[in-house]
Amino acid sequence: MTLSISQEDLDSYKSEGYAVLPSVLSEDDLEMLRLECAYFVGFTDSWLIEKGISVFGITHLGKRYFISSRYRYSQTMWSFLFGELMAKVTSAFLGSEVFLFNEQWVVKGANEGMQFAWHQDSGYVKFRDPGTKHDPYLTCWIALDDMSSENGTISVMPHSTLSTHNRIIDHKVEKGTNDLVGYDGDETGIQIDVPAGSIAVFSSTSLHRSNANHTSKQRRAYLAQYTAKPLYTANGKLWNQAVPFLANGECIYDKDADLKEVQEKIRQKQQIDWKQK
Numbered sequence: 001m002t003l004s005i006s007q008e009d010l011d012s013y014k015s016e017g018y019a020v021l022p023s024v025l026s027e028d029d030l031e032m033l034r035l036e037c038a039y040f041v042g043f044t045d046s047w048l049i050e051k052g053i054s055v056f057g058i059t060h061l062g063k064r065y066f067i068s069s070r071y072r073y074s075q076t077m078w079s080f081l082f083g084e085l086m087a088k089v090t091s092a093f094l095g096s097e098v099f100l101f102n103e104q105w106v107v108k109g110a111n112e113g114m115q116f117a118w119h120q121d122s123g124y125v126k127f128r129d130p131g132t133k134h135d136p137y138l139t140c141w142i143a144l145d146d147m148s149s150e151n152g153t154i155s156v157m158p159h160s161t162l163s164t165h166n167r168i169i170d171h172k173v174e175k176g177t178n179d180l181v182g183y184d185g186d187e188t189g190i191q192i193d194v195p196a197g198s199i200a201v202f203s204s205t206s207l208h209r210s211n212a213n214h215t216s217k218q219r220r221a222y223l224a225q226y227t228a229k230p231l232y233t234a235n236g237k238l239w240n241q242a243v244p245f246l247a248n249g250e251c252i253y254d255k256d257a258d259l260k261e262v263q264e265k266i267r268q269k270q271q272i273d274w275k276q277k
């Protein structure tokens, strides 16, 4: 699998807010992400069951999972998030300064995988921080399965359809699902039917949605979001995170410093478990 980003892709991202990069992941990365995905979905299932709940935010047990900020608990995910492929993708669309802002699994359960309403990722930021002023950031939506309307692929609305270029819409909460909804009209957008290992990149002001999964298999995606500079709330606090990735186009990711705190927590927990045996 080779990455080639054309001028057309760059123009499409700039003017319409999205571009599709078909089949760009290596088999090894795809396999690694699928393995990690299985682990984190299993972990989330156990956590929900232990707590006696079936809904947590926009996660619905067995139906739809949003599992974010877990990469530091994995031995391998850092190598993808801060690796060569993502360096090339993010620098092409964001420029030579890049930070990791967020990452999450989005998995739809077999047979009953729920749809996800039209929204802008920046709409989720604005909902919690109405005074937010931020440059649109980059979402890399990574298909871990072949994607189609049957298994719940995404659709993206080009900016020109609803004037979403640099415009954040006010979103409303949908009862029952807890989705934030930024649009509920008749426009259908562009459906992203791609093979596993493809990446759809879109801007955080691009409206997007996804269908329900009617197939007998899970539908798995991994979403990595990057900014060109740290994103701050209206009153100056860092929003989520800004892990340095590229500076002047060079990788400056410091794995040991980044993973140290979590690894230490895991080490201490293992010692406690060991003493309790």
Ligand SMILES: O=C(O)CCC(=O)C(=O)O
Residues within 6 Å of the ligand: 106, 116, 121, 152, 153, 154, 208, 209, 210, 221, 223
């Ligand atoms: O993969 C999906 O179903 C959509 C995920 C999504 O839109 C998001 O996390 O913002």
